[in-house]
Amino acid sequence: MRYLHSARAAFAVLSITTLSSSAFASAADYEFQPVKADVKNGGGSQLAVRLVHKPTGKPVEGALLIRTRLDMSPDSMDEMTAKHTATPTAEPGVYAFTADFTMAGGWALKLQAKVPGEADTVEGTVVFKAQ
Ligand SMILES: [Cu+2]
Numbered sequence: 001m002r003y004l005h006s007a008r009a010a011f012a013v014l015s016i017t018t019l020s021s022s023a024f025a026s027a028a029d030y031e032f033q034p035v036k037a038d039v040k041n042g043g044g045s046q047l048a049v050r051l052v053h054k055p056t057g058k059p060v061e062g063a064l065l066i067r068t069r070l071d072m073s074p075d076s077m078d079e080m081t082a083k084h085t086a087t088p089t090a091e092p093g094v095y096a097f098t099a100d101f102t103m104a105g106g107w108a109l110k111l112q113a114k115v116p117g118e119a120d121t122v123e124g125t126v127v128f129k130a131q
Helices: 002-027
Strands: 030-034 045-053 064-072 077-081 083-087 094-100 105-114 122-130
Touching (some): 030 105, 045 105, 045 122, 064 094
Antiparallel strands (some): 030 045, 045 094, 105 122
């Protein structure tokens, strides 16, 4: 009975490993890129990222951004965050934000998104320079 239990546990671990490695491969096909890495410092600054499907090079429309964070980790200030809100854009595959920067320097926009036809969450980090 004990043997049976551990065998089942081993099988479960194996299944999870297989599942996550194949899932990682497909979510890794997507990349967030800066539209323009240099942005204006201060309040009401505009920033935008393009989501690209790397194998085809095509912009990805209709992604649902489930979590975003804008912080100064590129300048070793991980705890320094900036308020930002999503801004509508007409350009396909482009996701724009209005941000209130409080300091000049490097800012990382960290994104988690659900992409149509992709089961796994797509993650990315885009670095901007506010000046
Ligand atoms: Cu700072």
